[in-house]
Amino acid sequence: MATRDDPPVPAQSAAPEELLTAAEAAHLAARSAPGESADMAGGAADAPAVAGVAGAAAAAGRAGRPGRASRGDRPRRAPLPLAAAVATGWAALLSFTPVALFVTLLIFVELGPTGLLDPLRVAAAGWLLGHGVALQTPEGPIGVAPLAIGALAAWRVARAGVHVTRAMGARHRRSFWHALLAAVVVAVGYGGLGALAGFVVGEQDWGVSVVVAGVTLAGFGLLAAGCGSLHATGVWRMWLARLPAAVPAGARAAVVAVAVVFASGAVLAGAAIAVDWREAGDMLAVYQTGVAGQAGLTLMCLAFAPNLMVWATAYLLGPGFAIGSDTVVRSSEVTAAQPLPPLPVFAGVPDGPLPTLGAVLLVVPVIAGALAGRGLARRLRAAALIRRIRAGWGQLLTAVVVAGAVAGLLIGAAAYLSGGPLLSGALTTLGPDPLPVAGFAAASVTVGGLIGAGASTALSRRRRA
Structure with missing residues (x-):
């Protein structure tokens, strides 16, 4: 039976264009239902356990018990610093590992064993270059960032923003301040990792500035994680609806x-x-x-x-x-x-x-x-x-x-x-x-x-x- 909320049904003699428009209208109406908000691509399988054990509260009247769930049945979440550290570290690891494996294999196979520091230093420099941190050399700066590395890092940091938002319990709450807090804590952690990578690269013969590396990756983390947290909290959808x-x-x-x-x-x-x-x-x-x-x-x-x-x-x-x-x-x-x-x-x-x-x-x-x-x-x-x-x-x-x-x-x-x-x-x-x-x-x-x-x-x- 048709209800008041159903979109108008086109007449049988309507043109195919009108039928297609009506179908799309029904699809948009279904997508605008309250509480619907899809997660960003990347899904549940690629995330570390940053939200702790989040079991659902027991049904209030399942065994004849009134009202409230017991204290042991309440959802438990990881502390925000721990959730941010795990999510940010995981994002950095997933974007750094391909660069490190490639550099290590190349140096070991072509030049022989040269110690762990040299490939690690080159890999850290390449990882920072992918984020836009220019590499200073005696022959001049190298500032052309490989966008493939930058795109991978941005995707993972955005996912980190989503995971931290979930750990805060702010998913679908449409709170800008919760989204901003999630982005800031990820940015602080990511900036610290950038400074650490800059320290590993150093400034001998060629290298980067530790301060520049830390600040650049903090800004990178704020933008990328902000996109993820704004999506997870539903703020993007709320702004667009206005x-x-x-x-x-x-x-x-x-x-x-x-x-x-x-x-x-x-x-x-x-x-x-x-x-x-x-x-x-x-x-x-x-x-x-x-x-x-x-x-x-x-x-x-x-x-x-x-x-x-x-x-x-x-x-x-x-x-x-x-x-x-x-x-x-x-x-x-x-x-x-x-x-x-x-x-x-x-x-x-x-x-x-x-x-x-x-x-x-x-x-x-x-x-x-x-x-x-x-x-x-x-x-x-x-x-x-x-x-x-x-x-x-x-x-x-x-x-x-x-x-x-x-x-x-x-x-x-x-x-x-x-x-x-x-x-x-x-x-x-x-x-x-x-x-x-x-x-x-x-x-x-x-x-x-x-x-x-x-x-x-x-x-x-x-x-x-």
Whole structure:
């Protein structure tokens, strides 16, 4: 039997577009039910036991006993410092272990046993570099962070924020202060681990500053754990619910557009390297190493694969990227005044401007915006169906503008994080300029979003007429 809360059922003669919109409206209504809040990806299997024994209280009237559960049946949770220490240490261990195993294996196999300190020092330096801590050397700073390591660390620290929130008993409580407390305690612990890693690296010949390492990782932990704790407490959902429907819908559309654009950049970078696979193999053969050494170089290139994806995305958007001072690599111009670093990943760098036929690649960001705009229009129509109102063009335009702004912010931030200096001299500038990349990304997604959302809305209204 239908109830008052059920969304209106479309007529049997309704168009397929209307049926799809009604179904999506029902789905949104079900997701907006009170108390529903999914955990972040990563699940229960990957977390240490940071919340202690949290057994449920016994049912009040199960054996005829009135009222309250006994003291022994009350949930018990780990103290906050202990929960934060275990969750933060586990997050750091999971992101540091791959780097340590790779460095240790490479040094032991290629150079023989050299003691435990040398591989540990190199691994700590690589781990800190993945968090954005530049490595100072006599030849200049190394500041290009391997984004694969940084992404893994951010995911694990965000999960640490979720676990600490659970240990506090603040899950689904929609308390900003509980979320902030969880993020702060994780940030303090993560900053301490960063300072410890900086101490291990030291400053002999090459190294990092202990203070810079501690402060950088504390800020990293605050941002990443804050995202996890805000999600676990339900504060994100509460904030989004207070905003006009166009704002969260536009933000979701931006995430879709950014994912499509980055995927296109990854495909472009991989295809470029695959086309010049002989040159990549020659670059790899230059290094006189054994199997372990070549495997290590390959893994190092994979660690920087997200950087290349972002650079290829900047190439698709138009501004391109730099591979040294006074150089530029974009679709209309390629200027490389000095030899490229002898790494296989640079084999895919184009030698000249993009051919006329290849210029169709430049419409990929607009297509991504159009796909996101189409989904955005459907979502707004579904939300309007729930509220029994009519979705207007003004609301749609607002959502598209929000989508373009958020997409530009996300892609610009990725462009900023993907670059940096590589020693001194000609390679002091590597990567794209974040401001032009953000501007072109925002414009492309906005234009594409207007096309996709406008066409979807007009077609839907035409079918209803």
